[in-house]
Amino acid sequence: MEGAFLDFINQFGYLAVSALILFENVFPPIPSELILPMGGFLVHETAMELPGVIVAATVGSVAGAFILYGVGRLLSRERLTAFFETKPMRLLGFKGTDVSSAITWFDQKGQVTVLICRCVPVVRSLISIPAGTAKMSPVKFALYTLVGSAVWNSVLCALGYGASSAWKTIAAEVEWVSDIVKYVILAVAVVAAVLWVVKRVIPNLRGREE
Template identity: 70%
Template sequence: MEELFFDFIDQFGYFAVGALIFIENVFPPIPSEVILPLSGFFTTSTDMVLPLVIISATAGSVLGAYILYGIGYVLSRERLMRFFDTRPMRLLGFKGTDISSAVDWFDRKGQITVLICRCIPVVRSLISIPAGTARMNPVKFTLFTLVGSAVWNTILCSLGAAAGSAWETVSEQAEWVSDVVKYVIIAAIVVIAIVWIVKRIIPNLKKQ
């Protein structure tokens, strides 16, 4: 995959950087931890310059984020509430009011997470979905996404440029951090699932 990225950026320059990061935002398994340091490296071996690489990557980030924002927008509060009020979901301990409460919390206190999560591997793209569901103000969403993405892109592109031909070392370190975050998230999900089973699902089954 690295060779594919290399050839694409080598041939299409800034457009390739923006396009790859756009795709990475829509399909998070594609690693920005590889694309961004590689893009930074190209500023040392071609006539590409770091500021324009960062701008291209950030433009791709914002456009990609709006795809997921749109998905969240379609999955409105009302639709999700109806889904979680179905019998199968209620047997799993869910209630429609859970969604309403979550969206209300996001409206009151959670919008800043869009800015913060843009700098965190794994969740940096997915945070756009709850923002869409909560119908977060598009201007604020754009601003938070732009700033958070610019920070992430600047760090990895700059490190790639500084490392030069050793850009893969930066990529490996960034992927290591990403893997740690993944393990933490998985562990948190397991703990939450256990607590959910004990507090919600088991009591519901006893009532049947």
């Protein structure tokens, strides 16, 4: 994979960087932790300039984020409410009102998470979906995504540029930190799932038996 990315960027320059980061946003398994330091390093090997690499990566980030934002817009409040009111979802403890509560929270307090989460592995892409579902202002979404993405891209590209031929070491270190964040997120998800079963699913099943 690494060799393919190198060849692609060597051949198409800024366009390749932008395209790879766009796909990284839509398909998170493609690692920005590898692409961005690589892009910074390739400034030494190609005609690209560091600011241009950062701009190209940020354009790709915003474009990819808007694809997922569009997916979120398709998952409207009405559709999600109807889905969570189905019998299987109600057996799992969900209610249609959960959707309204979540969207209301996002509208009031959660929009800034779009900015913050752009610098957090995994959720940096997925945060675009609830933003679309909540119908966050496209202008505000674009601004928050632009700023957050620019920070993330600038740091990783600059690290790759500074490390030069040792960019792989930087990529490995960033990926290690990213893995830690992923494990933390997974642990939180497991704890949340257990609490959900205890507080929602079990009482719900007991109520149906009575």
